[in-house]
Amino acid sequence: MSFTHFDVEFTKDGNVFDNAQVDAVLTSLPNFTDLLVVSHGWNNDMQEARLLYENFFKSVDQLLDIKAVEGLAERKFGVIRLFWPSKKFADEDLLPGGGAASAIRQSDDSLIVFLERMKSDPARLGGPGKTDKHVPNKKRVTAINAAQALVPKLETDKSARSKFVTLLRSIQDPSFAHTDDGSKEFFALKPEELFEAFSDGVAPLSASAEFGGARAVVGSARPAHGGDAAIADMVSGIKAAARRIANFATYNEMKQRAGLVGSSGVAPLIGRIRDRKKDIKVHFVGHSFGGRLVTAAANALPKGTPSVSVSLLQAAFSHNGLATKFDDKHDGQFSALVAEKRASGPIIITHTKNDRAVGVAYPLASRISLDQASALGDENDPYGGMGRNGAQKMGPETIAGTLLRPGQQYAFVSGQVYNLNADDIITDHGDVTNESVAYAVLNAVKAI
Structure with a gap:
């Protein structure tokens, strides 16, 4: 199948750049049962962001064509491709x-x-x-x-x-x-x-x-x-x-910006969409700092929001970000997402030691600690990243699993967070457009 996609661009302040883009989404809602809302990460320019989306949905398309995931044949999918001003550095x-x-x-x-x-x-x-x-x-x-x-x-x-x-x-x-x-x-x-x-x-x-x-x-x-x-x-x-x-x-500025665009830009857009069509299913998919963006968007939804899945692909934010009292005193920045079920779930998280951007560069950049002898980047690092370790300090809300290849079976259900170890499949931070990743996302889609 081919997807109808809508590009929606946000400014650095979280404002919609062109309201006509939003109008196009709203007027087309009767055509869809599901919307996939996808976000690129940091260090992307416009061309790279588009290429990320094209490659990911090529894999999704191939899986849907062969009916690799049962139960989706009657769904009608629209795609919102988010664009936000991340920075491009060497x-x-x-x-x-x-x-x-x-x-x-x-x-x-x-x-x-x-x-x-x-x-x-x-x-x-x-x-x-x-x-x-x-x-x-x-x-x-x-x-x-x-x-x-x-x-x-x-x-x-x-x-x-x-x-x-x-x-x-x-x-x-x-x-x-x-x-x-x-x-x-x-x-x-x-x-x-x-x-x-x-x-x-x-x-x-x-x-x-x-x-x-x-x-x-x-x-x-x-x-x-x-x-x-x-x-x-x-x-x-x-x-x-x-x-x-x-x-x-x-x-820190990019982390703030991703959160602002998600909470002040994307979340209100989802609110307008749900006002128009209450039963439409929403599926957030975010890569790298885009994972932070879609998490912030989902976290800004009302308590108990139904029919919302979240797929975090090598997400670049704290591995304690979803936890309650991760250090016995403080909640993660997006703990309400899980605690108050602001997204019904499932929430799936790919993570791998092969991701040195999140496994090393991210915690190095985030590290402000006088305890310099602690292991850097692993699950014991207070500044470790989601895409390296998955969600930490979560207790029974989290299920440890493995990123599977197409044909193997997932059993995702609403209300759960799934850490998917991808050591055998994802080779680096940007390797998120392959069929195994797309297969996991489609299984999360299927679960609601």
Whole structure:
């Protein structure tokens, strides 16, 4: 079968860019029993986001054509393809250690270049670094210019370090800060404490080893065991800490944006859809930071919302994000999604140690901890990612399973969270368009 798809674009503030796109969805609702609402992640431009969608639905289409999942023949599917302004960086810019940082001057240059790229803040995916009014964001540019000017002084001047942190905080929104991902500590710690927390390097561990990521902090009691140095962050010291602080600010901004677009943009859209057609089934599918986006959208729905499934494909947010009292004191940012059944479920989560973006780069970027000897990226890491470990600290709400190949049988039911170990199938962070992933999503669709 072929899908009728609707592209709906959101600005960085969570607003619909073109209301005609929403009108097209609303007027077409009588044609559908089900809507799949899909979101790309971070580090996508418009072309890559479209390619992700096309490849994923090619796999879905092939499975439906051969009736690989029973019970869907009478369903009529529409697809809402979400587009939101994530940022496009080169791969090396995503790693907290960056590239060449072996000497002070190289480290200065690397940090200044990274800060320069932070000035771009497109209102739309693939758009220029402009605000919604198409003028430069002067506050943002001024703050980052000032931070760049401080870079040569960071090693020797405590006040420069304090100002550097204050400037990067000034372009963030503290109202989004939360305990489950380190963002609260980013605003609460004193600047010197923040530099200390980010000052130690992390040695690499091979993807095939026990933890599937970087394991030990340089100088800690737990040695690394070889592996992929490109994904590690072995440089220590003030300049390395400054780079990690800037990287944290960048990750944090995208986490905030994904949540804002989901809760303030997509959730109201689903509300309008349900107002028009109350019995339509809604299926959220999100990759990477798009997993955070669709989780935020589902979390913003009313308590007890029926007929909503959620599929998180290598999601880049805290593995404690769905938990209640994950540390005996705090709830995950999206705990109400499960506790109040704001999405009826099922909720399926693919996770694998092969995903070094979520398994290593994400917790490195999120890490604000003075307990530097803890394993990094695994299920014991307080800043571990959903796409590496699945949902943690959930108790009986979570069922451990395996990502299956087409033809094998799932038994998904509403009200449950399923962690699907994908070590044997998903090879890296972007490997989410294959038939096994599509098969799992279709089985979640079938369950409601």
